[in-house]
Amino acid sequence: MDKVTRIESSGMDNAVRQIGDSWSLLIVWSALHGTTRFDNFQSRLGVARNILSNRLSKLVKKGILVKRPVHLGASGLEYWMTGKGEALRPALELIEGWDNGASVNGASADDTMH
Numbered sequence: 001m002d003k004v005t006r007i008e009s010s011g012m013d014n015a016v017r018q019i020g021d022s023w024s025l026l027i028v029w030s031a032l033h034g035t036t037r038f039d040n041f042q043s044r045l046g047v048a049r050n051i052l053s054n055r056l057s058k059l060v061k062k063g064i065l066v067k068r069p070v071h072l073g074a075s076g077l078e079y080w081m082t083g084k085g086e087a088l089r090p091a092l093e094l095i096e097g098w099d100n101g102a103s104v105n106g107a108s109a110d111d112t113m114h
Contacts, residue, residue, distance in 0.1 A: 018062045036078040
């Protein structure tokens with residue numbers, strides 16, 4: 001089995017296809033930290049409105065976010081994490097810790113791997 005076949009069968013391929021671009025990851029991270037409204041995502045992340053709209057739609061379609069009215073009868077919408085989206089929290093916390101130089105599994109960012 002070659003490397004491509006192993007990657008495709010590992011589950012990583014499907015995960016990356018669902019949330020692999022940077023805007024989607026940042027949107028998920030922002031939602032995990034309480035952002036729910038389109039305008040708040042846009043101002044917090046500085047993403048263009050058309051890109052944000054596209055990524056939110058994809059995340060809803062993939063079952064990572066759910067779109068709901070702000071309140072009954074309202075035209076405004078909010079985006080909330082689903083269980084599938086919430087399951088991404090530990091992975092994103094590890095990525096954030098890695099960027100901050102935190103120890104991951106006992107190895108610091110300055111450790112050299114052999």
